[in-house]
Amino acid sequence: RQWREGPWDLMRYAPAGGYGPLRQALSDYLGSVRSVRSTAAQVIMTTGIHQGIDVTIRLLCDPGDTVWIEEPAYWGVRNLLASAGLKLVPLPVDDEGLGLGEIEHSRPPRLIVVAPSHQYPLGMVMSLARRRMLLDYARQHACWILEDDYDSEFRYGSRPLPSLQGMDEDGCVLYAGSFSKTLCPGLRVGFLVVPEALAAAFANAVAELYREGNMMTHAVLAEFIREDHLGSHIRRVRRRYAERRACLIEEIHRHFGDTLEIVGDDAGLHLILALPDGVDDIMVERDALQQGGVVTRPLSTYYMDRAHARPGLLLGYAGATPDEIRPAFEALARVIRRYV
Ligand SMILES: Cc1ncc(COP(=O)(O)O)c(C=O)c1O
CATH class of the missing domain: 3.90.1150.10 (Aspartate Aminotransferase, domain 1)
Known part of the structure; x- marks a missing residue:
């Protein structure tokens, strides 16, 4: 339908940050299913969580900075951070997710990378108390948190806890999502939701570093979300x-x-x-x-x-x-x- 009806605009370079209607559709969708609080301008289209993390590191970290990651963690994220010359500090997870117990006296990191909805690979959910602790810590020590929300749509018993981003009052959480698990990884479409103060810088950075992705695919996805095909697909699978x-x-x-x-x-x-x-x-x-x-x-x-x-x-x-x-x-x- 998109090819028949409206291809010309979709053949140009996308506006910085990606195709506007998709950013709006995602902002609405994430607000209702993940309690993510955003405007369309805060949604930055990427080719997936890997690219979202890559641009985050480039804009917010310097080589040699410390980053806390969960132990164990997804090797993809670990490799991305290590290849940028960052110093990785692994923090063990327990049944409640990432614990900050042992780090009281260590130097605060620049960035903390977590998957609170479903820790990868162990699969626990970060408790509400730990989420509050983490947000308090980030606010007090001026660190950024990157929330990797790679598969939270798939819960079979209880409803998911709202995103960490939705609890953040201080603009320190960047939320990274992707269609890799909800649709398929070959699509290469993901998104970052960044704090308002960072939105313009991230949109420009993605435009200049990588371009914003495939507009035709973005346009199809925008309709796919608006017409609730994404929601019904997720409910079915x-x-x-x-x-x-x-x-x-x-x-x-x-x-x-x-x-x-x-x-x-x-x-x-x-x-x-x-x-x-x-x-x-x-x-x-x-x-x-x-x-x-x-x-x-x-x-x-x-x-x-x-x-x-x-x-x-x-x-x-x-x-x-x-x-x-x-x-x-x-x-x-x-x-x-x-x-x-
Ligand atoms: C925890 C975690 N984050 C991110 C990704 C990759 O995301 P993307 O395909 O959006 O780059 C994966 C892929 O398996 C993953 O397991």
């Missing part, structure tokens, strides 16, 4: 992913009873199957692939401090039907049994 998750958990219990812990909240596109201390999860992953044809990820590789890493396997279930999950887990279970 959420049911499907919940079934797949339940099927995987059932298989785990059928093969191992309660002997192996399943880590994480009832949410997301993957779960963590913890392995007993001392098991080399990298070997398990290798054997699972070579002998069982099953792709997994070793949990230990998500830690900066490998000596204190917890062994386990990250198992993605969203892309596999129950009929594919059952034989795959059977093959995986044969490999795991040799190690536990």
